[in-house]
Amino acid sequence: MNDKKKISMAVIRRLPKYHRYLQELLDKGVMRISSKELSKIIGFTASQIRQDLNNFGGFGQQGYGYNVQELFLGIQEILALKQTYKTVIIGAGNMGQALANYPWNQTSGFEIQALFDINPKLVGLTIHGLHIYDIETLSDYIQENQINVAFICTPKERAQEIADILSKTSIQGIWNFSPIDLDGLDDIVVENVHLSDSLFVLSYLLNEDADEESERR
Amino acid sequence: MNDKKKISMAVIRRLPKYHRYLQELLDKGVMRISSKELSKIIGFTASQIRQDLNNFGGFGQQGYGYNVQELFLGIQEILALKQTYKTVIIGAGNMGQALANYPWNQTSGFEIQALFDINPKLVGLTIHGLHIYDIETLSDYIQENQINVAFICTPKERAQEIADILSKTSIQGIWNFSPIDLDGLDDIVVENVHLSDSLFVLSYLLNEDADEESERR
């Protein structure tokens, strides 16, 4: 019955890029595109594009290519961007507030309901229409309001305790901005944004280039 | 002469994680660790750990394992975290300010010198000791102050014009937070943080789980 082959993460992580470029083509009024043309603007090989899209069944048509709108909507559907997810942000510092002020719900289904913080100076405030609650009330709030997803934006010292709390709730997913790997979240989907990891890679690449230059001498 | 084999990005992107876990071990006072023990805590296979580290020459010692401090310092060196990079942040909105307030220079060499924005209400302000300049003056500022790196935190509509300006300066690297792929930066190292891409993957994964559940029924 379950004949759906598991899609590899390599493919999944390319989908948002397809989504972005197809959005752009759609905005430009482009009706159809071949894998070869798409390859030129998106930077994947035409072969890879056809392989990727075929994981999800026949979007294209021989001799014609892909209908831009159909493909765009298809990928939107695969990414489940029309699903809504009730979301809270934990940690109302700079990053938490930055995420709170971004209109995620314009392109995806993440609807931010509230923020939580441990700092008494922040608790009780309202930023951009979102209330900041005491972290003590997090667990109850999640259950009462059937929250699906949490964005973790606490300092790294607090992140694991938050994860421990969340693991005992019905939360389904976590977008983790703290610079650690959270443990004990077996049935919860976790997507990490390790900013300092990314910055360290930039640091490496900056230096790698310098090394190559000095080697050439 | 150039016998240095190119290290693959797959390896490079694991290095920050080694760095984090070794930092932790160091803080705990652990002196030595085998690939097998490290495997247990970091989640890579012992074989992969040995392969990864061997890309950079002999950190370990047969029968003993790895000296934690030596390995930590070695990876710090490979990531060039002691190098300093004079950095500006372009776009002083929520994300720009969040990045400005984070102490990146505690673990890496990125030293933030200034912010830039197009909004007259922000230009002239000082946040956490950092001045916000008019974006008109960006190019001159970079040359006069020998800036190495720019963090781009503008809305997506502005990002490519910023890239165009930067491409004509001596800037070496860009940490790009705008949700597009920047063009025309041939000799500049670009590290992207596509937050909405990451969120879309979370959306997919949340739904994938749901699909599997319904299949089981």
Added chain:
DNA sequence: TAGATTGTTAATCGATTAACAATC
């Protein structure tokens, strides 16, 4: 020395690219 564990080669696995028959 015996035991442990690396460094490194070989085997496997998975992802990307190439090729081409199917078909619009």
Added chain:
DNA sequence: TAGATTGTTAATCGATTAACAATC
């Protein structure tokens, strides 16, 4: 129909894992 382009299989490439000789 002829030309174009997909869907899909086969070939290649690269990354991960396994195995084991080297050696501390």
